[in-house]
Amino acid sequence: MNFLFLSWLVLGLGACAAALPWRSSKITAILGGGSAVLGCLSGLIAAGQGLIADTAATFSLPWSMPGGSFSLRLDGLSAFFLLPLFIVGLVGALYGTEYMRKEKARLHWSWYNLLLVSMAMVVTAANGLLFLFAWECMSLTSFFLVITEYDLPEVVAAGWTYLLATHLGAACLFAFFLTAGAFCGSLDFASFHLLSTLTGPVASVLFLLLVTGFGSKAGIFPFHVWLPDAHPAAPSHVSALMSGVMVKTAIYGLLRMCSFLPASPAWWGGLLMTIGITGALFGIAMAAMQRDVKRSLAYSTVENIGIILLALGFWMHSRAAGQHVVAALALAGGLIHLLNHALFKSLLFLGAGSLMHGSGSRDLGRMGGLMRRMPVTGLMIVCGGMAICALPPFNGLVGEWFIYRALLESGAALSGLGGFFPVMLIGFLALVGGLALIVMTRIIGIALLGVPRSPAAAQAHEAGWPMRSAMIALALLCLAGGLMPIQLLRVTGRAAVLLDPDSAHLFAGQVITPWWLGIMAFLLIGALLAAFSFNRWRQGRATVAAASTWGCGFAFPSSRMSYSAESYSELAQSGILCSCLTPESKDGRTIGFFPLRRSFVFNAPDPVLEKFFxxxxxxxxxxxxxxxxxxxxxxxxxxxxxxxxxxxxxxxxxxx
Amino acid sequence: MDTLLHLLLLLVILLNFFLLGSSRLASCIRTTAFQGGILSLLPLLAHGFSGHTLFLASVAFLLKGIAIPYLLFRAIRQVHIRREVEPLIGYVPTLILGTLATAGAFIFSGRLPLIPEHSQSLFVPVGLATLATGFLMLISRRKAITQALGYLIFENGIFIFGMLLTEAMPLMVESGVLLDLLVGVFVMTILMHQINREFSTMNTDNLTSLKE
Amino acid sequence: MRITILQLFLHLLLLFGLSPLLSGVIGKTKALFAGRVGPPFLQLYFDIWKLFGKGLVISRTTTWIFRAGPVVGLAVPVLAALLIPFGPVGAPISFSGDLIFFVYLFGLSRFFTACAALDTGSSFEGMGAVREVTFSCLAEPTVFFVFIVLARLSGSFSLDAMFGPTLAASWHTAAPSLLLILVCLFIVTLVENCRIPFDDPNTHLELTMIHEVMVLDHSGPDLGMILYGAAMKFLVLGALVVRLFLPVTTGNIALDILLFIGGLLFMAVVIGVIESVMARLRLLRIPQLLVGVSLLSFFSLILLLR
Amino acid sequence: MNNMENNLLALLLLLPFCGSVLAFSMPSDRLRPLLLPLCATPHLALTFLVIQSGRPLTTANGWIGVDPLSRLILPVISLLFLGCSFYAVGYLRCRIAWGNRTFVGCLLLFLSAMTLATISRHLGLLWVAVETTTVASAPLIYYNRNRLSMEATWKYLLLGSVGIALAMLGILFIAYAGLAGGEHVSLQLDDILHGAANYSRPWLRAGFVFLLVGFGLKVGFAPLHTWKPDAYGEAPGLVGALLAGGLTSVAFLALLRTLQIMDAASEAVMAREAFLAMGLLSIAFAAVFVVRQPDFKRMLAYSSVEHMGILAIGISVGGIATFGAMLHLINNALTKGVLFLAAANIHRRFGSKKVADARGAISLVPLSATLFLLGFLAITGSPPFAPFISEFTILQGVFSNGHFVTGGLFLFFLAVIFIGMGSTVLSVVFGTPPEKTGTGYENYRDTFATTAVPLIMLLLIFVLGVYLPDPVRHICADAAALLEVRP
Structure with missing residues (x-):
C-alpha cells in the first residue's frame, strides 16, 4: 500500500513541478514525463503486491468531510485494475515526452499526472464520497486533456459532449451512492454489504442507476456518443490512456457495486448481454466507415467494451442459472479481454498517433505507403491489428477464447429453447470478429501499405526512440500474453475469486486452463519460421528483381487508382450492414456530357447522436x-x- | 373618541377609492397628502397625548403631509405632465378590483382573533384595504409617479396597522421606518427625473427592454 | 495422447502428399465433361515444383508484408491440419476449445493474404482483398453453428472428438440436422477455396476473381507456396466434409485410410461436376447465399434443440 | 457582556458608516477608492475578534448581539467585501472618468447596513438594516448610467421596497401575535423566542407568510426573483458579486430568524414545507431560464436563484442537510465572487455581455477566462471545489430523510443547469475570438489587481473543497444546531 502512496506523491510533485512556467519546455517534459514514469513504476510494484497478497491492504484516515472518510482498500480486484492503469500510464508518459508539441506541453503533464492519481484513487477508494471525489477529478482532468488543442472548434465541441455525458452519468452515480448511503447509514463500502438485504425492485432500480451511471463513462451502447469524438480529439497517448484504462474504471465500478447488490436476478445479465452485443455490432459497423483512424479506433473501443459487457452479463446470467463452470469461463473471458484490450488498444492508439505525427494528418485518404518510411511503427500497428482481431500468436485470442468456450458450453448444455440465446450470441460474436478483420485490414492496408496518397505521406518520418520503445514494449506484452495465457488466467483469477467466490476452485484447477493455447501459439511461430526458412532457401539461389506492380497494361499507375478507405468498406455496408448505419455521402455523380469538376465528400457521424440525442x-x-x-x-x-x-x-x- | 376614529378610518377608505378612480396626477398627490395628514392624527386619537405619540404624529404629519408631496409636486413640475394615461386595465375594472380587495381585507381580518380592547377598532381591515389598494395601483398604473404614489399608499396601510402596537414599537424603530420611507421616495424621485430625461416620458412601457 | 509417432508421420504424409492431387482430379473431371483431355492428374505437383525453382519478381511498392503473405499461407494450413482427424488417423493435437483456435487460425491467413494484396497498391488486388474479407466475415458464423451442432452431438469441444467415433452413432439419432450441416460445410468449403459457384479459380478477368486476383502479383517460390497452401487448405476442409459424410470405421487401419482417400477423391469429382455444370454467381448474390447458408445451419441447430 | 465586547460591536458598526461619510465628503476621486480596503481590512479583523468568543454575547439592551448564525454570516460578508474592495481599487482606476463619490460611499454604507442586519437581535432593527441595504445598493446598480441599468435599478428599487414593506407588515403581525397571545409585546428576538410557544396561531402564520414573501423577495426565491437577472445583469461585476454573495446571505439570515421563531412556536413542519416548495420552485425556474441564456451575467443571476433554492431545500430537510446548507452559504458567496469578478473582466474586455459577441476569451484574457471556467465547474458542484461537498451533504440529508422524489428532482434540475450554463460558458471561454471591433475595449488586459482577488477566492474554495478546517466546521455545526428542530 505504501508504494501506492509513493506513486501518488511522485505523481503529485511531478504535476506541481510541471505546472510551473519553466523557460524551456524540455524541462517540463522531463519533469512531467519523468515523474509520470517513476510514479507508474512504483504503482506497478504496488499493483504487484496487491495481486500477490492474499488479504486486502486497507488504510483509513479521518477526513473532515461530512459522511466521508479517506479510506482505501487494495484487494485483488483493485490490484487487477491498477495493472493496466500503470502499464499504459508508464508507456504513455514515455511516448508523450516526444509526442507533445512544445507550446501545449506545459499544463499537459500536470493534468496527465493528476489523471493517473485520480484513476488509481477511484480503483482503490473504499468510501462513497472519496469514490465520487476521485471519479469527478478523473472526468475533469481528462476533460482538460481532451481540449489540449482548444483552438480547434471541433475539439471544444468534443470536450463539451464528453463533459456533458460524464456529468449526467455522475448524476446517476450520485443518486446510487446517496440511496445506498441512506440504506446503510454510512457511505463506507464496508457498510455497503447491507445492500444485499434489499428487496427486488429497489435493488433493480439501484442496478439500473449503476448501468446508466457507469455506462455513460464506459461508452456502453446507448451512452457511447461522446467516445468517438472525445478520444480522437485528445493527444494519442491520452486517448490510449482513456480508451485503454479510464473506460475500464467504469467497468470496475460496475463490478464492485454489483458485488454489494443482492444476488442478481437473471434479467440483469440479460440486459447487460443485449446492450453488450448491440454495442459490439454497432461499434464495429461504425468503425468500418470512418475516415479518421483514431475515430475508427474509438468505435472499436465501443465494440470491445460491448464484448466485455457481453461476457460479464453472461457471467451474471449463468451464475443466476447456477451453471458455475460457464460462469467462471465467462468471468475469466471478460476480465482477460478487459486486460488485453487495455494493452492492444493503447498500442494501436500510440501507433495511430505516430502515423499522425509522421504524416501530419489523421485522414486515411491522405495516408498510404507509410510502412516503407515508418517500418517500426508499421510493424507495431500490424501486431496491434493482429491482437485486436484475436489472431493466434497474440493475446487478443485468449480473452475471446474463454468467452466462446463459455457460450459453447452453455449452448451445448442447455436443452430446449434456453440454448437458443447463447448460440445466437456466438453467431453475432463471430460476425463481429469478421468485421473486426475488415476494420483492421482497412486501416493497415490503406494507411501503411500501397502507394502514398499525399506529398506529406511521401515524406513521412519515423518516430523517435521514446515513441518506438513505448510501442515495442506494448507489442511485446501483447505477444507475451498470447504465448503465456496461464499467467493471464492467474492474474485475473485473483480478481475473479473476489467477484465470484464459489468459482474459486475452478480458477485454481485444470478445468478452464488455456495451457494448450500457449502451446499452439509456440507451434504457430515454429511453423512460420520453418515456412520462412523454406522460402528463403528456395529463393536463395534465384535473383530478386523489382518492377512496378502488374497494372494489366496501365503504363503509369497512380495512387488514386488504389483502393481508398470508403471503397474498402463499401461492399461491407451494402452487403451486411443495415441501412440505418449508412453514412452520408454527397457523391459527385457526373451528369451531362461535359461534367464540371466533381468532388466526393463522405462522412459517417454517429447516428445515435445525430438522430436521437x-x-x-x-x-x-x-x-x-x-x-x-x-x-x-x-x-x-x-x-x-x-x-x-x-x-x-x-x-x-x-x-x- | 372611538366614533371619531371610525369616521377617520372610513374617510381613509373613501380616499382610497378616490385615488383608484381619479386620473389627474395633481389631485392624486393632494389626496395622498390629505390621507397622510389624517393618518398622522391617528396615534393621538388612539393612544392619547404622550410624548411618544406626539412626536410620532408630528414626524408623520411632516413627512406624509408635507415633505413627500412637495417632492412629488417638484417632480411633476419638472416633467410638466398633468394627466395619468389610461391604466393597464382601465378605471372601472380597477375600481371593481379595489372593492373586491377591500372586501377580501375585511373577510381576512375577520378571521384574525383580536385582543378585547381592539375588537371594535377597524384598524386591521382598513390597514389591509389600504395596503391592497396600494398594491393595485402599483400593478395597474403606467406612470412612474403614480407607481411611487401606490408605494406611498402601501406604506400608509402598514402605518395604520402599526397603530395597534404603538407601545411595542419603540420610538427609534418608528422613526427608522419613516426615515427609510422618505429616503426611498427621495431616491425614486431622482430616478423618475432620470427616466424622464432618458425616455422623455414618464410611463414605464418602454422600460421593458430587459427581458428573456 | 493415444497418437503415436507413426500416426503423426502418416498424417503429415497424407497432408503433403495428397493435397495437390485433388485439384488434378477436379481438372480431369471438368475436362471429361468438356470433352477434352485436360491437364494430367499431377499437374499441380509439376507447377509447384517448377515455381519453387523459378526466380522472383516483386513490386517496388511492396514491403515485408508482401513476402509474409505466402509464408503464413503455407504455415497456417499445416498447423490447422494437426488439429483435425484425417479419417481414422486421429488429430495429433486436440484440446477442449481447439475449434475456436482452428477458426481464428484461418482468420490469420486471411488477414495476411488481404494485407499482402493491398500492399501492391493496385486496384485489382484491393478489389480481391475487399471481397475476400467481406465474404469470409459472413462464412464464419456458419462454421461456428456447424461446430456447435457437432459439439452438442458428441458432448465434447475438441475437433478430434467431434469428428471422432461418436459421429456414426449420431447419424442415427439426428440424421436431418447432420445432413443440413454437411451441406453447409460443403458450401463453406467451396467459398473458402474459391471454387466455381462463388469464385472462378482459373478465370483471367480480374473483375470476377476473389482469391486468384489477390495472388496476382506473386511469383516464383512465393506463388508456389501460396498454391501449395491453398491445396492443403482444400484438403483440410475436404477432410472434415468427408469425415462427416463417411463416419464409418471398419477397425482395419489400412482399409479405413483407403476409404478416406476414396472419399476425398469422390468429393473432388463431385466438385468437378458442380464446376462444369454451374456458372459463377453474380457478386451481389453471394452475400445473400452466405446468409442463407448460416440461417440453414442455425435451423439445423434448432432441429437439434427441439 | 463586559464593555470590551460592547465597544467592539459598536466599532464594527461605526467603522464602515464613518468610512462612507468620509467617502462622501472626500474631494479627490483618485484617493477615494483607497478608502474601501482601508475600511474593509479593519472590519475583517474586528469580525474575527468578535466571533472569537465562543459564547453568544448581546449588548445591554439586547438589540445588538452575536449568535452562531451571525457568527457564520459576518465573516462571509466581511471576507467578500474585503476581496471586492481590493478589486474595486483596480476597477475604479480604469474607470476614473466616471467619478466614484456615490459608488464608494454607497458601498461602505452597504457594508455597514449588512453588518447591522447580521448582528441585530431586534426585528425592527433588522428591518431597518435590510431596507438601508436596498436603498444603498440602488445607486450601485445604476453605476453604468445607461438606459438598461436605469431600468434595472427602477425595477430593483420598486420591487425591493414593496418586499420590505411586506416584511414590515409581517413583523407587525408577529408582534400582534404576541399581543393576541397574552405575551409581553416586544420585537426582541430573545423575548419572541422565549414566549413564542403561546403566540396566537393565525397571526403567527400570516406574519410568517408576509415575512417569507418580504425577505424571500430580497433573497430571490422563484416567483419573486424577477428583479435579479435585470439587477445582476446590468450592475458592474463587483456589485453583482456583493449582491449575490453578501446581500442574499443577509436576507437568508433574516429568513432563518423567521424560521427560528416558527420553530420556537412549534410550527416548524409548516414552515419547512413552505421553504421546500420555494426551494424546488427556485431550482426549477433557474433550470428553465438558464438554458440557451444569451447573456452570461444574467446566467449568473439565475445560478444565484438556483443556489438560494438549494439553501432553502437544505434548511427545510433538516438533519445533516442543515449543516450542508450552512456550509453552502459560505461556498456560494465565495464562488459567486469568483464568477462575477471573472465575468466582469470578460465583459470589460469584449465590451458586451452577449455570448454572441464575447467569444474565445481564453486567448484574449487567459487568466480571467480560466477563472470563469473553473468558477463554473465549482458552482455546478464539481469535486475539487467546496460546493461539491456542501451540495453532496445536502443531498445526503435529503436522501437519508427519505425525500427520494425531492432528491431525484434536485439532481435532474442540477444536471439541466449544468447543461445550460456549460454551453454558455464554454462558448464564451473557448469560441473563436471576434475580429477587431472599433470599441476602445481592446486595450484592456488582465492586470494583477483585477485577477488576484478572484484567484485567491478560488484557492479558498479549493482548500475548503479538499479539507474542511475545524473552525469552519464548528461554526457551521453550531449554526446548524441553532436551527435544529427541538422535538
Missing amino acids: KPLFQRLAGYCRRCCRLQSGNLHIYMLYVFSATVLLLFWVGLR
Whole structure:
C-alpha cells in the first residue's frame, strides 16, 4: 500500500513541478514525463503486491468531510485494475515526452499526472464520497486533456459532449451512492454489504442507476456518443490512456457495486448481454466507415467494451442459472479481454498517433505507403491489428477464447429453447470478429501499405526512440500474453475469486486452463519460421528483381487508382450492414456530357447522436426558451407575481 | 373618541377609492397628502397625548403631509405632465378590483382573533384595504409617479396597522421606518427625473427592454 | 495422447502428399465433361515444383508484408491440419476449445493474404482483398453453428472428438440436422477455396476473381507456396466434409485410410461436376447465399434443440 | 457582556458608516477608492475578534448581539467585501472618468447596513438594516448610467421596497401575535423566542407568510426573483458579486430568524414545507431560464436563484442537510465572487455581455477566462471545489430523510443547469475570438489587481473543497444546531 502512496506523491510533485512556467519546455517534459514514469513504476510494484497478497491492504484516515472518510482498500480486484492503469500510464508518459508539441506541453503533464492519481484513487477508494471525489477529478482532468488543442472548434465541441455525458452519468452515480448511503447509514463500502438485504425492485432500480451511471463513462451502447469524438480529439497517448484504462474504471465500478447488490436476478445479465452485443455490432459497423483512424479506433473501443459487457452479463446470467463452470469461463473471458484490450488498444492508439505525427494528418485518404518510411511503427500497428482481431500468436485470442468456450458450453448444455440465446450470441460474436478483420485490414492496408496518397505521406518520418520503445514494449506484452495465457488466467483469477467466490476452485484447477493455447501459439511461430526458412532457401539461389506492380497494361499507375478507405468498406455496408448505419455521402455523380469538376465528400457521424440525442436536446432547449416569456420585462407583471404569491401562501397557510 | 376614529378610518377608505378612480396626477398627490395628514392624527386619537405619540404624529404629519408631496409636486413640475394615461386595465375594472380587495381585507381580518380592547377598532381591515389598494395601483398604473404614489399608499396601510402596537414599537424603530420611507421616495424621485430625461416620458412601457 | 509417432508421420504424409492431387482430379473431371483431355492428374505437383525453382519478381511498392503473405499461407494450413482427424488417423493435437483456435487460425491467413494484396497498391488486388474479407466475415458464423451442432452431438469441444467415433452413432439419432450441416460445410468449403459457384479459380478477368486476383502479383517460390497452401487448405476442409459424410470405421487401419482417400477423391469429382455444370454467381448474390447458408445451419441447430 | 465586547460591536458598526461619510465628503476621486480596503481590512479583523468568543454575547439592551448564525454570516460578508474592495481599487482606476463619490460611499454604507442586519437581535432593527441595504445598493446598480441599468435599478428599487414593506407588515403581525397571545409585546428576538410557544396561531402564520414573501423577495426565491437577472445583469461585476454573495446571505439570515421563531412556536413542519416548495420552485425556474441564456451575467443571476433554492431545500430537510446548507452559504458567496469578478473582466474586455459577441476569451484574457471556467465547474458542484461537498451533504440529508422524489428532482434540475450554463460558458471561454471591433475595449488586459482577488477566492474554495478546517466546521455545526428542530 505504501508504494501506492509513493506513486501518488511522485505523481503529485511531478504535476506541481510541471505546472510551473519553466523557460524551456524540455524541462517540463522531463519533469512531467519523468515523474509520470517513476510514479507508474512504483504503482506497478504496488499493483504487484496487491495481486500477490492474499488479504486486502486497507488504510483509513479521518477526513473532515461530512459522511466521508479517506479510506482505501487494495484487494485483488483493485490490484487487477491498477495493472493496466500503470502499464499504459508508464508507456504513455514515455511516448508523450516526444509526442507533445512544445507550446501545449506545459499544463499537459500536470493534468496527465493528476489523471493517473485520480484513476488509481477511484480503483482503490473504499468510501462513497472519496469514490465520487476521485471519479469527478478523473472526468475533469481528462476533460482538460481532451481540449489540449482548444483552438480547434471541433475539439471544444468534443470536450463539451464528453463533459456533458460524464456529468449526467455522475448524476446517476450520485443518486446510487446517496440511496445506498441512506440504506446503510454510512457511505463506507464496508457498510455497503447491507445492500444485499434489499428487496427486488429497489435493488433493480439501484442496478439500473449503476448501468446508466457507469455506462455513460464506459461508452456502453446507448451512452457511447461522446467516445468517438472525445478520444480522437485528445493527444494519442491520452486517448490510449482513456480508451485503454479510464473506460475500464467504469467497468470496475460496475463490478464492485454489483458485488454489494443482492444476488442478481437473471434479467440483469440479460440486459447487460443485449446492450453488450448491440454495442459490439454497432461499434464495429461504425468503425468500418470512418475516415479518421483514431475515430475508427474509438468505435472499436465501443465494440470491445460491448464484448466485455457481453461476457460479464453472461457471467451474471449463468451464475443466476447456477451453471458455475460457464460462469467462471465467462468471468475469466471478460476480465482477460478487459486486460488485453487495455494493452492492444493503447498500442494501436500510440501507433495511430505516430502515423499522425509522421504524416501530419489523421485522414486515411491522405495516408498510404507509410510502412516503407515508418517500418517500426508499421510493424507495431500490424501486431496491434493482429491482437485486436484475436489472431493466434497474440493475446487478443485468449480473452475471446474463454468467452466462446463459455457460450459453447452453455449452448451445448442447455436443452430446449434456453440454448437458443447463447448460440445466437456466438453467431453475432463471430460476425463481429469478421468485421473486426475488415476494420483492421482497412486501416493497415490503406494507411501503411500501397502507394502514398499525399506529398506529406511521401515524406513521412519515423518516430523517435521514446515513441518506438513505448510501442515495442506494448507489442511485446501483447505477444507475451498470447504465448503465456496461464499467467493471464492467474492474474485475473485473483480478481475473479473476489467477484465470484464459489468459482474459486475452478480458477485454481485444470478445468478452464488455456495451457494448450500457449502451446499452439509456440507451434504457430515454429511453423512460420520453418515456412520462412523454406522460402528463403528456395529463393536463395534465384535473383530478386523489382518492377512496378502488374497494372494489366496501365503504363503509369497512380495512387488514386488504389483502393481508398470508403471503397474498402463499401461492399461491407451494402452487403451486411443495415441501412440505418449508412453514412452520408454527397457523391459527385457526373451528369451531362461535359461534367464540371466533381468532388466526393463522405462522412459517417454517429447516428445515435445525430438522430436521437441532438434532436432531443434541441427540442428541450426550445421548450425552455418558450417558457422564458414569463420574464416578460414589464414591472406590472412582476408585481402581480408577488401579489399572487402572497395570496396563494396565505390560502395555503390558512388551509393547513 | 372611538366614533371619531371610525369616521377617520372610513374617510381613509373613501380616499382610497378616490385615488383608484381619479386620473389627474395633481389631485392624486393632494389626496395622498390629505390621507397622510389624517393618518398622522391617528396615534393621538388612539393612544392619547404622550410624548411618544406626539412626536410620532408630528414626524408623520411632516413627512406624509408635507415633505413627500412637495417632492412629488417638484417632480411633476419638472416633467410638466398633468394627466395619468389610461391604466393597464382601465378605471372601472380597477375600481371593481379595489372593492373586491377591500372586501377580501375585511373577510381576512375577520378571521384574525383580536385582543378585547381592539375588537371594535377597524384598524386591521382598513390597514389591509389600504395596503391592497396600494398594491393595485402599483400593478395597474403606467406612470412612474403614480407607481411611487401606490408605494406611498402601501406604506400608509402598514402605518395604520402599526397603530395597534404603538407601545411595542419603540420610538427609534418608528422613526427608522419613516426615515427609510422618505429616503426611498427621495431616491425614486431622482430616478423618475432620470427616466424622464432618458425616455422623455414618464410611463414605464418602454422600460421593458430587459427581458428573456 | 493415444497418437503415436507413426500416426503423426502418416498424417503429415497424407497432408503433403495428397493435397495437390485433388485439384488434378477436379481438372480431369471438368475436362471429361468438356470433352477434352485436360491437364494430367499431377499437374499441380509439376507447377509447384517448377515455381519453387523459378526466380522472383516483386513490386517496388511492396514491403515485408508482401513476402509474409505466402509464408503464413503455407504455415497456417499445416498447423490447422494437426488439429483435425484425417479419417481414422486421429488429430495429433486436440484440446477442449481447439475449434475456436482452428477458426481464428484461418482468420490469420486471411488477414495476411488481404494485407499482402493491398500492399501492391493496385486496384485489382484491393478489389480481391475487399471481397475476400467481406465474404469470409459472413462464412464464419456458419462454421461456428456447424461446430456447435457437432459439439452438442458428441458432448465434447475438441475437433478430434467431434469428428471422432461418436459421429456414426449420431447419424442415427439426428440424421436431418447432420445432413443440413454437411451441406453447409460443403458450401463453406467451396467459398473458402474459391471454387466455381462463388469464385472462378482459373478465370483471367480480374473483375470476377476473389482469391486468384489477390495472388496476382506473386511469383516464383512465393506463388508456389501460396498454391501449395491453398491445396492443403482444400484438403483440410475436404477432410472434415468427408469425415462427416463417411463416419464409418471398419477397425482395419489400412482399409479405413483407403476409404478416406476414396472419399476425398469422390468429393473432388463431385466438385468437378458442380464446376462444369454451374456458372459463377453474380457478386451481389453471394452475400445473400452466405446468409442463407448460416440461417440453414442455425435451423439445423434448432432441429437439434427441439 | 463586559464593555470590551460592547465597544467592539459598536466599532464594527461605526467603522464602515464613518468610512462612507468620509467617502462622501472626500474631494479627490483618485484617493477615494483607497478608502474601501482601508475600511474593509479593519472590519475583517474586528469580525474575527468578535466571533472569537465562543459564547453568544448581546449588548445591554439586547438589540445588538452575536449568535452562531451571525457568527457564520459576518465573516462571509466581511471576507467578500474585503476581496471586492481590493478589486474595486483596480476597477475604479480604469474607470476614473466616471467619478466614484456615490459608488464608494454607497458601498461602505452597504457594508455597514449588512453588518447591522447580521448582528441585530431586534426585528425592527433588522428591518431597518435590510431596507438601508436596498436603498444603498440602488445607486450601485445604476453605476453604468445607461438606459438598461436605469431600468434595472427602477425595477430593483420598486420591487425591493414593496418586499420590505411586506416584511414590515409581517413583523407587525408577529408582534400582534404576541399581543393576541397574552405575551409581553416586544420585537426582541430573545423575548419572541422565549414566549413564542403561546403566540396566537393565525397571526403567527400570516406574519410568517408576509415575512417569507418580504425577505424571500430580497433573497430571490422563484416567483419573486424577477428583479435579479435585470439587477445582476446590468450592475458592474463587483456589485453583482456583493449582491449575490453578501446581500442574499443577509436576507437568508433574516429568513432563518423567521424560521427560528416558527420553530420556537412549534410550527416548524409548516414552515419547512413552505421553504421546500420555494426551494424546488427556485431550482426549477433557474433550470428553465438558464438554458440557451444569451447573456452570461444574467446566467449568473439565475445560478444565484438556483443556489438560494438549494439553501432553502437544505434548511427545510433538516438533519445533516442543515449543516450542508450552512456550509453552502459560505461556498456560494465565495464562488459567486469568483464568477462575477471573472465575468466582469470578460465583459470589460469584449465590451458586451452577449455570448454572441464575447467569444474565445481564453486567448484574449487567459487568466480571467480560466477563472470563469473553473468558477463554473465549482458552482455546478464539481469535486475539487467546496460546493461539491456542501451540495453532496445536502443531498445526503435529503436522501437519508427519505425525500427520494425531492432528491431525484434536485439532481435532474442540477444536471439541466449544468447543461445550460456549460454551453454558455464554454462558448464564451473557448469560441473563436471576434475580429477587431472599433470599441476602445481592446486595450484592456488582465492586470494583477483585477485577477488576484478572484484567484485567491478560488484557492479558498479549493482548500475548503479538499479539507474542511475545524473552525469552519464548528461554526457551521453550531449554526446548524441553532436551527435544529427541538422535538
